[in-house]
Amino acid sequence: MQAVVIFGPTASGKSALAAALARRLNGVVINADALQLYRDLPVITAQPEPALQAMAPHRLYAVLAWRERASAGWWQRAVQPVLKASWQEGRIPILVGGTGLYLRAALCGLAPVPKVPESVMVDLHRRLQAEGPEPLHAVLARVDPALAQRVSPQDRQRILRALAVWQATGTPLSVWQRREREGAPLSAAAARGQVAGFVLWPARAALYRRIDARFIAMMESGALEEVRALAAADLDPDLPVMKAVGVRPLLRHIQGACDRDEAVALAQRDSRRYAKRQLTWARHQFRGWTRVPVALQHDEAEALAAKLVTRLGAAAVDLTAWWRATARERKTA
DSSP states (O other): OOEEEEEOOTTSSHHHHHHHHHHHHTEEEEEOOSSTTBTTOTTTTTOOOHHHHTTSOEESSSOBOTTSOOOHHHHHHHHHHHHHHHHHTTOEEEEEESOHHHHHHHHHOBOOOOOOOHHHHHHHHHHHHHHOHHHHHHHHHHHOHHHHTTSOTTOHHHHHHHHHHHHHHSSOHHHHHTSOOBOOTTHHHHHTTOEEEEEEEEOHHHHHHHHHHHHHHHHHTTHHHHHHHHHHTTOOTTSGGGGSTTHHHHHHHHTTSSOHHHHHHHHHHHHHHHHHHHHHHHHHHTTTSEEEEEOOOTTHHHHHHHHHHTTTTTTBOOHHHHHHHTHHHHTTO
């Protein structure tokens, strides 16, 4: 097996499983979570604890400053040399995370959308701050109606991205998205049946209980202090780092808009909603991948890793069949 890919909802035990699997396979754990890319936020973004990172090499964790903008394209470019180095060292890359688009990019590539100049993004962000998302969505409906139908008028990030591409290139983003994809570093290995793909699938009620308990533990481990530092940095609220689950409720508490208990309850609610979206993504976008039921026990990772080692061949991703099966869902992703 040349690579292993693990997707799962937040708090499903992905990090512990990946570390245990990497130790058994002489592997390298590679981050595929958009928020765990950022430095100085290990608690609120649930980055692997030092004990886990000591079990095997970990890559692409805590590599970006808060003001930098992570994207699937950025991650796709960053992961390629990491994969190459892993193979040169004779190690198996284990890509793990909850950002499904990153994993899909590694296997199937991204549309060849040109890089947007920073000046275009800055101007659009100013308009967003001044006008709000709905007027910009109306602009998007005129210049790219096909995409506007799939994007909520409140989805600030996707509206900005689509308008930026149109302004920079004169071509609607929906047109770029229909072009042949490129830059998939795992596609050749997957075509040979050498990439195992797993989706962690916990029972919903158990997952929600774990999410609630984990956020309490995060508060005890310094999550509020991390968010205080973010607040002091006076960052653009539309930066990706400001959208980490739990950040906004804690900012409201810091600003005096709610008490600590209310902020915790809101963060727990947001985390549960995020997990639900991740499971919905997996159900549609990772159709045909090997589902792994997890009981969310603290001692489960080692036993589960041992079991998955014996199932690598059976879990090989059939790239052609998977891509064909999810064609309709990709149009709305």
